[in-house]
Amino acid sequence: MDELVAAMTPVLWHVVRAYGHDREAAEDVVQATWLGFVRLHQTIEDPQAVASWLITSARRGAAAHARTARRAAPVQDETLHAVLPDEESAEALAMRGDEAARLWGAVASVDERCRKLLRVVAFLDRPDYHSLSRDLDMPVGSIGPTRARCLAKVRDALTKGGGR
Amino acid sequence: MTDKDAEQDVALLEELRDMWVTYDPPPPGLTAAMIAIVAAADLDEEWELLTLVSDSAHEPAAQVRGLSTARVLYFNAAAGWSLEAEIDGDQVKGQLLDHSGDMGSVEIALETSEGPSWTTGVDEVGFFALQADATGSVRFAVTIDGRVARSRWLDV
Known part of the structure; x- marks a missing residue:
């Protein structure tokens, strides 16, 4: 247990x-x-x-x-929590430098739905799309494509942020 | 979507996961506190960490093939590795897959609900074989580095 x-x-x-x-x-x-x-x-x-x-x-x-x-x-409070890293994380980011900060910034710049989907999906080995679809209020069939679209947005934000 | 796109997506998702793991980890004492909460409740159920993902007994093709009497089972473990096992009469063999650690520390056991169990190690590529008089309800228990993952009970 x-x-x-x-x-x-x-x-x-x-x-x-x-x-x-x-x-x-x-x-x-x-x-x-x-x-x-x-x-x-x-x-x-x-x-x-x-x-x-x-x-x-x-x-x-x-x-x-x-x-x-x-x-x-x-x-605003809730939105800020989602967008800003916590204080200790922000410090760690500053130590680590540009690359991680850019990735964090890129994720923060996409919409809340995408951010939520990506973070949940990132931690599931074998995502259960059926229960995800209920919780995120998306049809089962659209989770895969939405995931791809959200990742494309992050990639876009990274490109616009310079580099990659 | 091409394979390359899919690969890039998986790679980016992994980068994101690493970022969250590194920069927003759970508070240091959280896991220990949760273990204490659940332990205090003294639940005795054994939760399955080795999940059956395919069983030839449940596939229509098994009847068509007809030639083999072996039952082929495939399990995924929460830790990421898999176990393929074949039960053919009293012969049980199979392979531990996707385990990158030391094979020397791995033990595979076939347990029966009536008590008897059979245990063996695996060779350097994860193969194992054991002879077991397995009838009734059986389950696999895989021990890696002292951690045990058990499957659900299966009727053979």
Whole structure:
């Protein structure tokens, strides 16, 4: 069981962060996901699907949290969280220099839907397009092409930012 | 989309993943805290980390082929490697695939719900073979570097 938690916690973290939550809120959502798992694990009929159950549950938690946060805080805050790296990350970026900063900037410049899709998909070994389609509100058939379009946008932004 | 485009997409997605992993990692104590939360609940279910992705018994072609009595199973592990296994009577053989680490540390076991189990290592390219009187419910347990990944129970 520890192995499952160790393997999945970082994945859930990135999935939740894809929704633009700050680090503290993301921790809360990840924790709520595991608490939900503890409470509901017996209802997971197919143990094969446990990873996708966890990811789906984290995505729902993240989406619900975003709705609550939107009511509670000015919209700009949420947008900024999504666009700006955290302070410690920004420092790390400055240390690392141009290339990583350009990549970060390129991702930040694409629309929220693309950013969210790419970050979620990047952390799934074998993406479950059916449950993704429900959560991201996209037809199953359009996820592959949308992913390609979003990557093209990032590539475009990189080119415009100079280099590549 | 050409193969080259697809390759470029995969490469860019990997770059993005690395970027997020490096610049926005989970807080240092998060995994340990989550392990503690789940451990405190004392769940006894064993969650499958070795996922069955194909089973010749469920393929219509198996009936057409007709010649082979072997049941061919293919599993993917959450860690990225795969296991191909063939059960033919009491002969069980197969190969561990896409594992880049030390093959010497790998153990493959066939476990039965009634208790008996058979264990073997793999050769340098991942091949294994064992003789097992496997009937009823069986599952594979693959140990790599001390970490065990078990499959679901399968009726043979």
